[in-house]
Amino acid sequence: xxxxxxxxxxxxxxxxxxxxxxxxxxxxxxxxxxxxxxxxxxxxxxxxxxxxxxxxxxxxxxxxxxxxxxxxxxxxxxxxxxxxxxxxxxxxxxxxxxxxxxxxxxxxxxxxxxxxxxxxxxxxxxxxxxxxxxxxxxxxxxxxxxxxxxxxxxxxxxxxxxxxxxxxxxxxxxxxxxxxxxxxxxxxxxxxxxxxxxxxxxxxxxxxxxxxxxxxxxxxxxxxxxxxxxxxxxxxxxxxxxxxxxx
Amino acid sequence: xxxxxxxxxxxxxxxxxxxxxxxxxxxxxxxxxxxxxxxxxxxxxxxxxxxxxxxxxxxxxxxxxxxxxxxxxxxxxxxxxxxxxxxxxxxxxxxxxxxxxxxxxxxxxxxxxxxxxxxxxxxxxxxxxxxxxxxxxxxxxxxxxxxxxxxxxxxxxxxxxxxxxxxxxxxxxxxxxxxxxxxxxxxxxxxxxxxx
Numbered sequence: 025x026x027x028x029x030x031x032x033x034x035x036x037x038x039x040x041x042x043x044x045x046x047x048x049x050x051x052x053x054x055x056x057x058x059x060x061x062x063x064x065x066x067x068x069x070x071x072x073x074x075x076x077x078x079x080x081x082x083x084x085x086x087x088x089x090x091x092x093x094x095x096x097x098x099x100x101x102x103x104x105x106x107x108x109x110x111x112x113x114x115x116x117x118x119x120x121x122x123x124x125x126x127x128x129x130x131x132x133x134x135x136x137x138x139x140x141x142x143x144x145x146x147x148x149x150x151x152x153x154x155x156x157x158x159x160x161x162x163x164x165x166x167x168x169x170x171x172x173x174x175x176x177x178x179x180x181x182x183x184x185x186x187x188x189x190x191x192x193x194x195x196x197x198x199x200x201x202x203x204x205x206x207x208x209x210x211x212x213x214x215x216x217x218x219x220x221x222x223x224x225x226x227x228x229x230x231x232x233x234x235x236x237x238x239x240x241x242x243x244x245x246x247x248x249x250x251x252x253x254x255x256x257x258x259x260x261x262x263x264x265x266x267x268x269x270x271x
Numbered sequence: 272x273x274x275x276x277x278x279x280x281x282x283x284x285x286x287x288x289x290x291x292x293x294x295x296x297x298x299x300x301x302x303x304x305x306x307x308x309x310x311x312x313x314x315x316x317x318x319x320x321x322x323x324x325x326x327x328x329x330x331x332x333x334x335x336x337x338x339x340x341x342x343x344x345x346x347x348x349x350x351x352x353x354x355x356x357x358x359x360x361x362x363x364x365x366x367x368x369x370x371x372x373x374x375x376x377x378x379x380x381x382x383x384x385x386x387x388x389x390x391x392x393x394x395x396x397x398x399x400x401x402x403x404x405x406x407x408x409x410x411x412x413x414x415x416x417x418x419x420x421x422x423x424x425x426x427x428x429x430x431x432x433x434x435x436x437x438x439x440x441x442x443x444x445x446x447x448x449x450x451x452x453x454x455x456x457x458x459x460x461x462x463x464x465x466x467x
Contacts, residue, residue, distance in 0.1 A: 030459045038458040043325075043366060044429035044436055047374035068354060070458075073465055075359040076408035077430045078366075083316035084323055087333050091311060094340050098304070171375050247345060258345070259338055 034066050041070035047171075051195075058197060099253035162269045165241050167262040169195075175262040176218070178241060182233050187215070187226045194220040195261070196245065203246045205256060208235040217250050218243065236266050292357035293350075300347040307344055314358070315340075318365040325369035325433035326376075335372050339365045366433075373433050414464035422457040425450060 030038060039045050040053035057064045163180040175194050180187045189204065196202060202220055205212040213235075216226045228236070244251070245258035292313065298306030318339060323332040342364055350360050415423050421443060428434045428442065436454065440447045 030455060030462070035455050035458065038462070039454065042426065042429045042454070042458065043370045043433050044439070044454060046435045046437060050370065050374055071363045072355045072359060073411070073462070074430055075355070075362055076411040077427065078317075078321055078362050079408045081317070081320050081324060081431060084320040085316050086319040086336050087329075090315075090333055090337060091308070094311070094337055095304075097337065097341055098307075098344060258341070 033063060037063055037066035038070045041067050041074055054195075097257070099251075099255060099257055163236060163266050164269050165264045165266045167241055167243055167264040169262055176243065178264075178266075180228060180233065180236055180266070182228070182230075185228050185230070185233070187228045189218055189224045189226070191219070191221055191223075194218075196220050199248045200245045200258070201248055201250060202243050202261075203250050203256070205242045205244065206232065206235060207240040207242055208238070212242065212256055214251065214254065215241075217246075237268070239266050240264070241266060293352055296343075296347050296350050296357050296360075299344060300350070307340075310343070311340060314361055317358075318361060321362060321365050322369040324431055325366065326372050331372065331376075332369075335368050336365070339368050342368070370433050410465060411461075414461050417464060418457050418460060421445075422453050425453055426457055426461075429454065 036045075036049075036053055036056070040050065040057070045053060053067075057067055162182070165178040165180075166174050167176040167178065169175050174192045177190045177192060178187060179190075194202060202218040204215040204218055204226070206215050207213075213232075215232070216224070218224045241264055242256070242260050243262040244256035244260045246256070247258075251257045292310065295306045295310040295313070299310055315336070319332060319336050322335050322339070323329065326332045326335055339361075343361060346364075350357060354360075415426065418426070424443065425439055428439060434442065436447060436450050439445075439454075440450045443450065445453075
């Protein structure tokens with residue numbers, strides 16, 4: 025030990041700011057940063073210390089059409105007060121359509137082993153629950169992150185017109201909220217806001233239930249109160265295909 | 272896929288530019304789209320350069336850049352001038368998004384590509400190109416130069432290319448434990464030197 029050795033917490037803050045941590049340790053540091061203001065302050069101090077290292081990075085022009093995509097993602101210029109999210113007015117969102125193709129591919133990609141195991145366990149619990157209750161038609165979806173880690177398990181019970189969303193592991197920052205979307209006919213419809221840690225129950229109208237059968241569910245990060253535009257404004261963080269339980 | 276080496280030209284963000292960027296960010300916080308466009312034009316090439324080195328692929332880097340600006344748009348009100356320059360704030364967002372992306376994709380760094388190591392070390396070669404905050408930049412370069420060459424390389428490869436301990440161990444052909452203790456010790460020495 026010498027005088028200038030960092031203690032463990034500061035070493036983690038410094039390594040996180042440097043960007044040297046692998047995925048799992050990086051996520052751990054991010055969680056700590058959200059919970060622990062002292063750690064957050066250390067990270068910020070290290071970000072400032074190291075920032076001049078970016079000086080020597082040469083600028084590179086990004087693709088010319090990026091601004092147009094970005095502007096579309098901002099949504100329409102608001103002319104009135106934001107309305108609470110309900111069934112959105114369908115409008116085209118090219119960035120979202122691009123992502124949709126990606127979700128559809130992702131849905132059929134095998135998850136990571138750990139992720140698959142957790143998802144399988146959750147599914148089994150869900151199936152058992154339905155079997156005990158002896159319900160007729162029901163649907164489930166496991167919503168995964170891009171890293172194929174299950175984040176939310178959704179069950180839809182047409183008999184009670186209820187949809188239940190159970191968090192497995194979700195990740196939000198500050199006052200961000202999670203908003204659930206049904207993507208049917210390539211258009212996102214808001215189903216409501218989710219509690220990131222506790223179970224959320226949402227009412228499902230017969231119309232929504234029909235659309236759900238072949239739909240994709242997606243969750244985006246939104247400002248408090250949900251998307252002000254009626255379309256996802258934040259990144260899509262979780263997504264998954266709705267599947268009938270009986271097939 | 273081979274990436275081409277970006278040109279050496281740099282964009283200066285001296286003190287004057289910093290004041291302008293802070294004004295723009297303030298306007299962006301009140302949802303001023305023309306200010307956002309101006310901010311984008313002023314900073315996009317720098318942020319794209321930073322992201323490109325970490326994610327390697329141009330299309331992926333463009334996607335990350337788009338996420339970064341959406342975040343800047345939504346979070347502009349969180350910017351606190353007391354805690355650093357607008358450029359530092361935006362660079363932190365860009366690096367964090369790029370690093371998250373890279374960790375998700377588990378990008379393999381092609382071992383035959385020589386990373387861009389020389390640029391910080393020979394910064395003194397073109398004093399006209401001093402950027403974010405020249406004094407801080409020179410101070411960091413001085414403190415880095417006190418470290419062993421391998422330790423400097425570790426810090427620069429981690430910061431600029433987003434390499435993990437494990438990737439550094441492979442790249443520098445050293446045991447993982449050695450790399451971990453190098454990094455931790457050099458960060459300690461760096462802090463001590465910067466606070467002197």
